[in-house]
Amino acid sequence: MKKHIAVDIGASSGRLVVGTYENGKILLKEIYRFPNGIEERNGNYFWNIEKLIAEIINGLEAAKKEGIDECTLGIDTWGVDYALIDVAGNRIQEIYAYRDERTQSAIQNVKKQKSLKDIYKKIGIQFLSFNTLFQLYVHDKKELAKAHKILLVPDYLYYRLSSKLISEKTNASTTQLLNLETKDYDEELLQLIGVKREQFETLTEPGESLGPIKESIRKKYDIPQCEFICVATHDTASAVLGVPGTKKNFAYLCSGTWSLMGVENKSPIANEQSYNMNYTNEWGAYGTYRFLKNIMGLWLIQEVRRQLEKEYSFADLVTEAKKIKPFQFLIDCNDECFLKPENMVIEVQRYCQRSGQLVPQTAGELARCIFDSLALMYRKTLKELTLLNEYPIHSLHVVGGGVQNELLCQLTADVAEIPVIAGPIESTALGNIIVQMISCGELANLAEARKVIRESFPIKTYQPAPIHQLDEIDKQFAQLTSGTLGG
Numbered sequence: 001m002k003k004h005i006a007v008d009i010g011a012s013s014g015r016l017v018v019g020t021y022e023n024g025k026i027l028l029k030e031i032y033r034f035p036n037g038i039e040e041r042n043g044n045y046f047w048n049i050e051k052l053i054a055e056i057i058n059g060l061e062a063a064k065k066e067g068i069d070e071c072t073l074g075i076d077t078w079g080v081d082y083a084l085i086d087v088a089g090n091r092i093q094e095i096y097a098y099r100d101e102r103t104q105s106a107i108q109n110v111k112k113q114k115s116l117k118d119i120y121k122k123i124g125i126q127f128l129s130f131n132t133l134f135q136l137y138v139h140d141k142k143e144l145a146k147a148h149k150i151l152l153v154p155d156y157l158y159y160r161l162s163s164k165l166i167s168e169k170t171n172a173s174t175t176q177l178l179n180l181e182t183k184d185y186d187e188e189l190l191q192l193i194g195v196k197r198e199q200f201e202t203l204t205e206p207g208e209s210l211g212p213i214k215e216s217i218r219k220k221y222d223i224p225q226c227e228f229i230c231v232a233t234h235d236t237a238s239a240v241l242g243v244p245g246t247k248k249n250f251a252y253l254c255s256g257t258w259s260l261m262g263v264e265n266k267s268p269i270a271n272e273q274s275y276n277m278n279y280t281n282e283w284g285a286y287g288t289y290r291f292l293k294n295i296m297g298l299w300l301i302q303e304v305r306r307q308l309e310k311e312y313s314f315a316d317l318v319t320e321a322k323k324i325k326p327f328q329f330l331i332d333c334n335d336e337c338f339l340k341p342e343n344m345v346i347e348v349q350r351y352c353q354r355s356g357q358l359v360p361q362t363a364g365e366l367a368r369c370i371f372d373s374l375a376l377m378y379r380k381t382l383k384e385l386t387l388l389n390e391y392p393i394h395s396l397h398v399v400g401g402g403v404q405n406e407l408l409c410q411l412t413a414d415v416a417e418i419p420v421i422a423g424p425i426e427s428t429a430l431g432n433i434i435v436q437m438i439s440c441g442e443l444a445n446l447a448e449a450r451k452v453i454r455e456s457f458p459i460k461t462y463q464p465a466p467i468h469q470l471d472e473i474d475k476q477f478a479q480l481t482s483g484t485l486g487g
Contacts, residue, residue, distance in 0.1 A: 241435065
């Protein structure tokens with residue numbers, strides 16, 4: 001029985017999960033978990049990449065203690081952030097975190113040199129100030145000139161552990177530098193930001209073997225013999241692979257720190273309408289495109305929880321929210337003021353005050369405000385997806401940590417007026433592992449893998465219930481998100 005390890009690292013934590021395929025079902029077991037987070041140094045924010053490498057090795061030592069002598073291993077993380085390495089293979093600088101404020105005016109500055117519409121037409125990626133395009137645009141040009149290679153975070157982790165240089169395509173698409181026609185890095189945009197094509201590796205497909213772990217690491221630590229397999233290294237790409245959608249015309253919602261909501265397409269949609277609505281065409285595994293929108297997700301409630309003086313668990317906040325009358329307080333979840341505020345509680349209160357609403361005061365009111373606003377944003381996004389794709393969406397699959405929030409799942413079904421199919425929670429690790437299983441021949445293809453996922457994990461369906469005056473609530477939210485209520 002083959003063992004497969006997913007190294008799945010998010011903004012706040014990372015873990016190693018072992019997957020096996022037994023009797024027609026996938027079994028998962030988390031064997032190691034560690035914290036992650038950004039660190040401030042001299043006014044900038046960075047990731048501690050050396051700590052992450054050390055923690056992966058710690059996790060592999062834990063795997064060996066569990067009796068795993070041999071395994072395949074895949075790595076997924078967040079997108080857009082990168083390492084610069086010199087010709088000797090050494091890292092040139094610390095790795096900036098996407099929440100760093102250095103790119104605040106980058107979109108406007110790029111706009112002066114190149115039409116954003118023209119960029120979107122050929123790249124098809126949503127404009128976010130922290131995309132790699134804008135990070136590299138503001139990066140010190142002397143440092144960039146020294147870079148032999150530019151590697152996104154998971155590519156760099158693979159490199160440090162295996163010596164293999166790659167540019168995995170699902171994550172590379174988040175750079176906003178891949179041309180939809182040429183299927184490669186766009187020369188014009190590379191020139192605009194002052195880098196060269198040869199600084200990026202050849203694009204690598206998920207499923208490709210990258211060889212064994214470095215012998216020097218194996219000799220130094222008591223760890224299994226690992227064969228690295230390139231998975232869909234962008235965590236959203238892996239999470240979407242882990243969606244148990246076995247019927248046509250489903251949408252997905254990867255609900256975590258971010259809410260990634262969209263559909264899986266065989267070809268991109270990059271027209272004026274999708275540009276105006278700020279939709280993205282991230283590349284997926286097996287010839288797919290993730291046509292989606294980034295929504296400021298559970299980050300909002302995570303930060304509110306962090307700021308509250310009394311200690312609340314997430315379950316406590318859901319319980320408190322249930323006691324509050326719905327739709328009294330609403331926010332535009334995607335307003336930039338919520339990206340990295342000093343105090344999320346104060347920011348939510350200020351927003352409600354500016355837009356002429358009641359101001360949430362208690363923990364329950366703040367949580368209710370966030371959950372109501374997220375559900376309404378999901379409704380709005382589903383309407384847009386239906387319009388842009390020109391086909392009806394019959395169900396919404398919710399995966400990730402948000403599956404545990406039953407209030408938000410039911411609220412989303414009610415507000416969006418569509419069945420919500422919740423589960424599995426571990427979709428990202430699952431998507432990582434099924435690529436390894438397909439690569440090893442245990443599963444035939446993605447369609448078979450999704451059927452197996454559906455049979456392997458608990459899935460709960462929430463049927464929509466009617467909401468009184470939903471059209472009026474929807475209209476108020478539409479005014480809020482268009483800025484006409486002063487938000």
